Amino acid sequence: MKKLLVVPVLALFLISFQANAQSSKTEILNEVASKxxxxxxxxxxxxxxxxxxxxxxxxxxxxxxxxxxxxxxxxxxxxxxxxxxxxxxxxxxxxxxxxxxxxxxxxxxx
Missing domain, CATH: 3.30.70.100 (Alpha-Beta Plaits)
Structure with missing residues (x-):
């Protein structure tokens, strides 16, 4: 049962990490463009x-x-x-x- 919970939690963690990385990239691009x-x-x-x-x-x-x-x-x-x-x-x-x-x-x- 614990193994079944690990997979969704890991998937959510990876999705969250990817969303944060994309958000940071967008902020950097906007900062460069504003200069x-x-x-x-x-x-x-x-x-x-x-x-x-x-x-x-x-x-x-x-x-x-x-x-x-x-x-x-x-x-x-x-x-x-x-x-x-x-x-x-x-x-x-x-x-x-x-x-x-x-x-x-x-x-x-x-």
């Missing part, structure tokens, strides 16, 4: 509906290096946090303009 993280804000001209903002949002979602992003309608603002070792502001602007919109970087005031 290269840059945030850019675009004023987008031509957004007329939520479908327009969704089209831009989905296009940015596919870009390697985009960590987080939002596209506001109304407001016509896109805020993009990206890994500057994988993509650039110019490339992000090109993606937005490729969808048929005009994008201008909003400079932050000091």
């Amino acid at each position: 290269n993280a840059t945030t850019v804000k675009f004023k987008i001209t031509g957004i007329t509906c939520a479908g327009c903002s969704n089209a831009i949002y989905n296009a940015l979602k596919e870009v390697d290096g985009v960590l987080e992003h939002s596209v506001e309608y109304p407001g016509d603002i896109a805020v993009i946090e990206f890994d500057d070792s994988k993509t650039t502001v110019k490339a992000l602007k090109t993606i937005i303009e490729g969808k048929g919109f005009k994008a201008e970087v909003i400079k932050e005031k000091a």
Whole structure:
């Protein structure tokens, strides 16, 4: 009877250990990505509906290096946090303009 209990306990232990290892790996990757993280804000001209903002949002979602992003309608603002070792502001602007919109970087005031 004791042998039957050892197998499930051992299996649970191994699963728990693997989950902890995966969690640690994810934390390390997020920490490395945040060191290269840059945030850019675009004023987008031509957004007329939520479908327009969704089209831009989905296009940015596919870009390697985009960590987080939002596209506001109304407001016509896109805020993009990206890994500057994988993509650039110019490339992000090109993606937005490729969808048929005009994008201008909003400079932050000091």
